[in-house]
Amino acid sequence: MHVFVRLAGVSAILLTTGTCFAADRMKPGLWEMSMKSDAVKAMPKIPPEQLEKMKQMGIKIPDMQNGGMTHKVCLTKEMVEQDKPPSGGRDQQCQSKNFTHSGSSYSGEVVCDMPEMKGNGTIKGSYTPDSMTSIYDFKGVSHGKPISQHMETTGKFIGSDCGDVKPPPMPQKK
Template sequence: MRTAMRIVLVSAILLNAATCAAADKMKPGLWEMTTKSDAMKAMPKIPPEQLEKMKQMGIKMPDMQNGAMVSKVCLTKEMVDQEKPPTGGREQHCQNKSFNRSGNTYTAEMVCDSPDMKGTGIVKGSMTPDSVNSVYDFKGVSHGKPIDHHMETTGKWLGGDCGTTKPFTMPPKK
């Protein structure tokens, strides 16, 4: 379970990072991202007591609804003004190798190269100022086991005020 959850969460972070990179096309503010994948459907449900313990330890788990992970993401003006997607998988040694945009569509390639995870992911999507849609496919190896992971994400802009949702940490610009 831990490996599957880790794969899904890292993939979701990478996908959301690439999805959030809609540069000058997306509005800054609070976004709701809904991610669906076969791996999430197969994950056992975490008991409420365990979720509460995780929360007390400072681990914030996204909401799971009908086999989908729903999370709130705060995008600052700086984030949406970047020309490249932020790197969300630094802890897994994953990097964005390319990002191409044409009109309201985009593609990006992510490469992971660490002892725990090696492989390549491709994300393709479209965006408007207040919505995004992405399809992500990753093939590789995690902890010595092959991975062939497919994920779909949709996002909608909720408003300009992020409230208590903090922006994720951006890597320094190169």
């Protein structure tokens, strides 16, 4: 479960990475994101009673099936207008490195240096105002065990109103 939580956190970083540079930015609002990854494929099924406890704690569980998961994400105007890749936030120590862009395509690295997870990843992707795709590969160590992850993400814009979906936390400015 720890890898899933970290993967979800890293996905928030990766989701906003593509919004950073181009004139044709992704639209702010509600997005449906679908991820397929090795971690989701290998994850054991969570028992219904544990899922219920997680929901009672306010944890939103994405729809998971066929080695993938789908969830909704709210992107704010601030997120899509940022002029640099996001860091991992206050509670994560994954950092964006060596990002490049050309038109609506981007690539770069993610470096994680946390007690629970250390390693390096690469990301490449493209986007339009209404859609995005990315491919992420990561190799490292999580909780003392070697990991090698591959994740493919697609996203589509649903609408400008996020409803009850809250945006992921933005990193604090230093």
